[in-house]
Amino acid sequence: MHTNTSGKEVTRSTATPAYIVRRxxxxxxxxxxAVIEVLLKSYDHPTAAQIYExxxxxxxxxxxxxxYNCIESLAAQRLINQLHxxxxxxxxxxxxxxxxxxxxxxxxxxxxxQLKEGLTPEDVFELPEGVHIKSMEAYLRGEIPENCLTENKx
Ligand SMILES: [Zn+2]
Numbered sequence: 001m002h003t004n005t006s007g008k009e010v011t012r013s014t015a016t017p018a019y020i021v022r023r024x025x026x027x028x029x030x031x032x033x034a035v036i037e038v039l040l041k042s043y044d045h046p047t048a049a050q051i052y053e054x055x056x057x058x059x060x061x062x063x064x065x066x067x068y069n070c071i072e073s074l075a076a077q078r079l080i081n082q083l084h085x086x087x088x089x090x091x092x093x094x095x096x097x098x099x100x101x102x103x104x105x106x107x108x109x110x111x112x113x114q115l116k117e118g119l120t121p122e123d124v125f126e127l128p129e130g131v132h133i134k135s136m137e138a139y140l141r142g143e144i145p146e147n148c149l150t151e152n153k154x
Contacts, residue, residue: 015040015094015096016040017032017033017036017037017040020036020074020079021033021036023077023079024073024074024077024079026073030059031055031059031062031066031067031070032070034055034058034059034062035051035055035062035066035067035070035071036070036074036094037058038051038054038055038058039051039071039074039080039092039094040094041054042054042094043111043112043149043150044109044110044111044149045083045091045092045093045101045109045110046091046092047088047089047090047091047092048064048067048068048071048089048090048092049064049089051067051071051092052064052067055067071092075092078096079096080092080093080094080096081093081094081095081096083101083110085101085103085108085110085139088108091110093110093112095112097114098114098115098135098136099112099113099114099136100112100113100136100137100138100139100140101113101138101139101140102139102140102141102142102144103139103140103141103142104141104142104143104144104149105141105142105143106143107144107149109144109149110139111144111148111149113140120133121133121136
């Protein structure tokens with residue numbers, strides 16, 4: 001979870017393009033704004049090609065190279081997560097809170113899930129003595145109902 005200068009927690013639902021660009025230490029451009037808006041609105045973990053398609057709807061002249069550069073620099077700074085599932089193309093996730101992923105068997109779309117309130121990975125997994133978890137990167141496969149993958153879901 002990221003914290004801004006006022007000490008308030010910044011989550012996916014409170015992050016804005018301006019906030020992300022400021023953290024990246026780069027100048028706001030129309031292209032960056034379009035890419036970040038797409039990322040913040042996408043709950044299905046899009047590929048770079050999907051981000052490009054969606055960014056074109058906001059900014060028709062945007063180039064694929066610009067979209068790649070933007071998401072690569074955001075991922076390098078860990079302002080978004082870059083994910084590798086099986087052998088498919090990288091997927092991108094703007095959710096910087098600790099979470100794991102569930103992939104839908106039928107559509108390959110990916111949903112974020114958090115541990116239940118109050119639980120830690122130590123509560124869930126049999127960990128050998130001395131093992132301490134610092135971050136989680138796991139993915140589960142299953143069936144996800146359509147309404148969980150739509151844009152307006154928090
Ligand atoms: Zn995610």
